[in-house]
Amino acid sequence: MTDLTFTLSEAVRLPAAEREAILENPGFGNYFTDHMVSISWSREAGWHDAAVLPYGPLAIDPGSSVLHYGQEIFEGLKAYRRPDGSIVSFRPIENARRLNESAARLALPELPEELFVEACRQLVQIDADWVPAGEDQSLYLRPFMIADESFLGVRAAEKARFLVIACPSGAYFTGGVKPVSIWLSQGLSRAGDGGTGAAKCGGNYAASLLPQQVAAENGCQQVLFTDAQEEGRIDELGGMNLFLVRADGTLLTPELNGNILPGITRRSLIELAEARGHKVEERAVTVAEWRAGVADGSIVEAFACGTAAVITPIGKLKAPEFEIDFGENAPGTLTMSLREELTGIQTGVVADSHNWLTEFVPAP
Incomplete structure (x- = not known):
């Protein structure tokens, strides 16, 4: 075959x-x-x-x-x-x-x-x-x-x-790389236990379109989903994985639990961050933790990642009852540094020390 x-x-x-x-x-x-x-x-x-x-x-x-x-x-x-x-x-x-x-x-x-x-x-x-x-x-x-x-x-x-x-x-979001606002979906889920959340199939994306429309009506470019069974536990965005960055340089990202697409960009960023000496925690992450962390200064950056957009800095998380706003701190330093390194590897500006690139057409 x-x-x-x-x-x-x-x-x-x-x-x-x-x-x-x-x-x-x-x-x-x-x-x-x-x-x-x-x-x-x-x-x-x-x-x-x-x-x-x-x-x-x-x-x-x-x-x-x-x-x-x-x-x-x-x-x-x-x-x-x-x-x-x-x-x-x-x-x-x-x-x-x-x-x-x-x-x-x-x-x-x-x-x-x-x-x-x-x-x-x-x-x-x-x-x-x-x-x-x-x-x-x-x-x-x-x-x-x-x-x-x-x-x-x-x-x-x-x-x-x-x-x-x-x-x-070109750039996935109009206007290039700049902080986006995301909307917290409430009452509408992307996936559930035993479902197809970890598969890349059209039905998952169809399920995200109505919440995405709600997000747009509220001035947001993306929607954030939480776990269908555990209220407040972060799942992923409509088409991207999520990372939070703590003040000590630790990266937090929701663990792969069968409901979340195992992003290749996500995995690559974890490897790049760990190679720099950053701690990466793959575990349950909640909206409440995000909100409290920004309030007390322990969470200083957030970004979404995926093949299409690579890394997109998050400026705000909006919900009917509250808003988390990074203000002038977005985009964060680590967010943009990781983006520069990853895109540099992809385009040949930074050495591919991980052997991630496959040549399709040789140099003329």
């Missing part, structure tokens, strides 16, 4: 002048590259029909189980153009492993890790001209898997399809 040959169907490419105009200000998720990757799976044949195809609509049967039961998963990773012109990806094997963890939970087939990485490499190589080189820019890759067997019985599908698409991206 790992030695599949990818067939190539060349796309009619967007003219270079139009592509370059897009790359000057791509936004996030607004434009897509010329090609996509597709690999099919069936219980009888396994993984087969690996292909690089022109980007375009999918022909899907209306009875496909993904449309009725939401049997799908996805990943997100980035490709970066380094100063020497080479193109690398950040820890793609970790995305491959997490995809398979999600697949197991959603009763989808596991994809060989090497095949996942090769599929991403194939797309980046053919659409290398779409990888921007500007500050805070990258090519965002979206691998995903859908159950596309046509049937209406409630069971795991016996046919699936894995695809990879890509879009040039």
